[in-house]
Amino acid sequence: MATSRVRKRNFQQVSRPVNVVLNMAAMLVSIVCVFPFLFVVIISFTDEMVLARNGYKIVPEAWSLDAYRYIFKTGESLLRAYGVTIFITVVGTLISLVFNTLYAYAISRRSFAYRKFFSFFAVFTMLFNGGMVPTYIVVTQLLHLQDSIGALIWPMAVNAFFILIMRTFFVTMIPDAVIESGKIDGAGEFQTLFRLVLPLALPGLATIGLFSALAYWNDWFNALLYIENPKLVPLQSMLMRIESSMQFLMQNASNSSISTTILTEMPQETSRMAMVVLATGPIVLAYPFFQRYFVQGLTVGAVKE
Amino acid sequence: MLSRSFKRFRQNKMLLLMVLPAAIWFVLFSYLPMAGSVIAFVEYRYDSNGFLSSIWNSKWVGLRNFEFLFQTSDALIITRNTVLYNLAFIVLGLVLAVALAVLLVEIRNRRMSKTYQTAMFMPYFLSWVIVGYFVFSFLSTSKGLLNQLTSWFGLDALNWYAEPKYWPFILVFIYLWKFVGYNSIMYLAAIMGIDGSLYEAAMIDGAGKWKQIVHITLPQLTSLMTILTLLAVGRIFYADFGLFYQVPRDSGLLYSTTNVIDTYVYRGLKTSGEFGMSTAAGLYQSFVGFVLVITSNYIVRKINKDNALF
Numbered sequence A: 001m002a003t004s005r006v007r008k009r010n011f012q013q014v015s016r017p018v019n020v021v022l023n024m025a026a027m028l029v030s031i032v033c034v035f036p037f038l039f040v041v042i043i044s045f046t047d048e049m050v051l052a053r054n055g056y057k058i059v060p061e062a063w064s065l066d067a068y069r070y071i072f073k074t075g076e077s078l079l080r081a082y083g084v085t086i087f088i089t090v091v092g093t094l095i096s097l098v099f100n101t102l103y104a105y106a107i108s109r110r111s112f113a114y115r116k117f118f119s120f121f122a123v124f125t126m127l128f129n130g131g132m133v134p135t136y137i138v139v140t141q142l143l144h145l146q147d148s149i150g151a152l153i154w155p156m157a158v159n160a161f162f163i164l165i166m167r168t169f170f171v172t173m174i175p176d177a178v179i180e181s182g183k184i185d186g187a188g189e190f191q192t193l194f195r196l197v198l199p200l201a202l203p204g205l206a207t208i209g210l211f212s213a214l215a216y217w218n219d220w221f222n223a224l225l226y227i228e229n230p231k232l233v234p235l236q237s238m239l240m241r242i243e244s245s246m247q248f249l250m251q252n253a254s255n256s257s258i259s260t261t262i263l264t265e266m267p268q269e270t271s272r273m274a275m276v277v278l279a280t281g282p283i284v285l286a287y288p289f290f291q292r293y294f295v296q297g298l299t300v301g302a303v304k305e
Numbered sequence B: 001m002l003s004r005s006f007k008r009f010r011q012n013k014m015l016l017l018m019v020l021p022a023a024i025w026f027v028l029f030s031y032l033p034m035a036g037s038v039i040a041f042v043e044y045r046y047d048s049n050g051f052l053s054s055i056w057n058s059k060w061v062g063l064r065n066f067e068f069l070f071q072t073s074d075a076l077i078i079t080r081n082t083v084l085y086n087l088a089f090i091v092l093g094l095v096l097a098v099a100l101a102v103l104l105v106e107i108r109n110r111r112m113s114k115t116y117q118t119a120m121f122m123p124y125f126l127s128w129v130i131v132g133y134f135v136f137s138f139l140s141t142s143k144g145l146l147n148q149l150t151s152w153f154g155l156d157a158l159n160w161y162a163e164p165k166y167w168p169f170i171l172v173f174i175y176l177w178k179f180v181g182y183n184s185i186m187y188l189a190a191i192m193g194i195d196g197s198l199y200e201a202a203m204i205d206g207a208g209k210w211k212q213i214v215h216i217t218l219p220q221l222t223s224l225m226t227i228l229t230l231l232a233v234g235r236i237f238y239a240d241f242g243l244f245y246q247v248p249r250d251s252g253l254l255y256s257t258t259n260v261i262d263t264y265v266y267r268g269l270k271t272s273g274e275f276g277m278s279t280a281a282g283l284y285q286s287f288v289g290f291v292l293v294i295t296s297n298y299i300v301r302k303i304n305k306d307n308a309l310f
Helices: A003-008 A016-044 A048-054 A066-074 A076-108 A115-127 A132-142 A150-156 A160-173 A176-184 A189-200 A202-217 A221-226 A235-253 A260-265 A269-302 B002-011 B013-041 B051-057 B064-071 B073-106 B110-125 B128-139 B145-152 B164-192 B196-204 B209-234 B241-246 B252-258 B261-270 B275-303
Strands: none
Touching: A016 A269, A016 B073, A016 B110, A016 B128, A016 B164, A048 A269, A066 A269, A076 A115, A076 A150, A076 A160, A076 A189, A076 A202, A076 A235, A076 A269, A076 B013, A115 A160, A115 B013, A115 B275, A132 A150, A132 A221, A132 B013, A132 B051, A132 B261, A132 B275, A150 A202, A150 A221, A150 B013, A160 A202, A176 A189, A189 A202, A189 B013, A202 A269, A221 A235, A235 A269, A235 B128, A269 B110, A269 B128, A269 B164, B002 B013, B013 B051, B013 B064, B013 B275, B064 B073, B064 B275, B073 B110, B073 B164, B073 B209, B073 B252, B073 B261, B110 B164, B128 B145, B128 B164, B128 B241, B164 B209, B164 B241, B164 B252, B196 B209, B209 B275, B241 B261, B261 B275
16 A cells, blocks of 8 residues: 555665665564564474474475375364364354444444444443453353354454444545435435445455454464364364373373373374464465555554544 | 433434444443453352352452452562563564664665565464464474574573573564564554655755654654554553463463463463452453553543544
8 A cells, every 4th residue: 555655755765785784684574574484384394203303404304295194184183173263264254344344334423323322332342351250251151152163253253443443434434425325315224334335445344354354263262261172173272282282291201101102193293383384374375465454454543533 | 301212212223223233242242241350359159050140149258359369479470570571562662663664664675675564564464373383493492493503502402491581582572573563564654654845855954864764754753652652551461361371382480471460360260270369360450451541541632632542
């Protein structure tokens, strides 16, 4: 979004040597940001034996595809976790879009008699919260969501921050004349919203939709709190569980009778890194295309009515 | 009177219908837990008749949970850690983000500048679980890259996950690594919005690039810097749970420098079973957090009404 504006700004430029220094500094930071991901990719393609001997190397002695072969051969649980993650991401994002947009549209309408009250009702949740323990008790003992897919979807469905972003979008981007024209045509509130307003608010929908999708894809916290059933474990949470059970086995392998077969059945080091790559891959490939919507959310969020 | 408010209700029927789903959500997932905070003042016992009856039948103990909490050394440690880490994040984060934004603006080749931005943005999109794996590939005692480096210099391999003294540096570094690209883009957008005639006038007056940055760019950014900083100060009592839980791999040896209010509350709930103290700590966090947000928002409002949260 910034490029078109930048081109017009032809002020004095920094001198060539300074430009070289700036480029080197920016390149260094960029490499620091991207390197860990590349490193994990390299580890996932390393030969398991070589890795056990030499540790994690930037240029390993021997490469191998075994980690990925292993995953695709025995990867039923990974596939299932992928399925859970995709499901909660799609369904969660849709619910979040509908709930947040409807609420935001209503409180953006000047003619809505209760708009002050409902604006406050949403904003107050950003200022004060019951905390983790009461929330946990409500979700498990009142709503009985533990060990259900709902526990992964509902706690993140509504977000006051998204509502504020969307409200700003409606207020600043949609001329009152559009809504008035809907009224004159005799369209109801819902018709006006869906036929006239939403097509104009697509960038806003994209922004909160993408923020929400990212949050669902990356969520492990709700699974940590509410999910025991291994069939309902999403991707991020599975990676976490593998890690802690590995640690547990390592710590107890020497002094207990835990059979070594469990240890050998656990995915090897390289396979775990391959899972990290598979869990991150879609995001790393997709975000450069959606980057501008995240920036938009950030800058729109700061602007107010 | 009654008929008037009923008429008003009917006129707003459709818009009320739109608000309804999210409003119900707010009641269930925000306001009920807020009301549920009373369990900080009781000895909570779950009984099989459900949530409300559990609360009703628990014994009222007043401030006892808070007394227990503040008698432990934990209260001091978690408060200190939460606040000091956040202060470091705020100060270093601000300096680095602004510096990077200025740097990215001044780079001559726009396409290169865009590429750097995209690269620096990447860590923002990764979950803390993934970041935990990344960090492990550097800090693993037997295989990690860092111990390979130190062994070149003839130093012994360090067991990083058992040495609390290094973690303040590690955690601050990881936080900056994850968020600085994202934050700098916000400042970058603000710099793009600065009125170009200011720079032209400065050039006519013979001001060089450095002088332009010091006398135009930075002063133009101060209001944004102040506002973002104040809003961050308002959240100084809240820690990023993922950073402090996933990155140190929940290692008990590191608690002295990695335990923050959020991780303490979680452990009280799920592992150590100190339910009352855990709830009390959560309410202590929400309450102080609330006061801080209100105060900082009040100050933001004084500076620039448009940037206040409410």
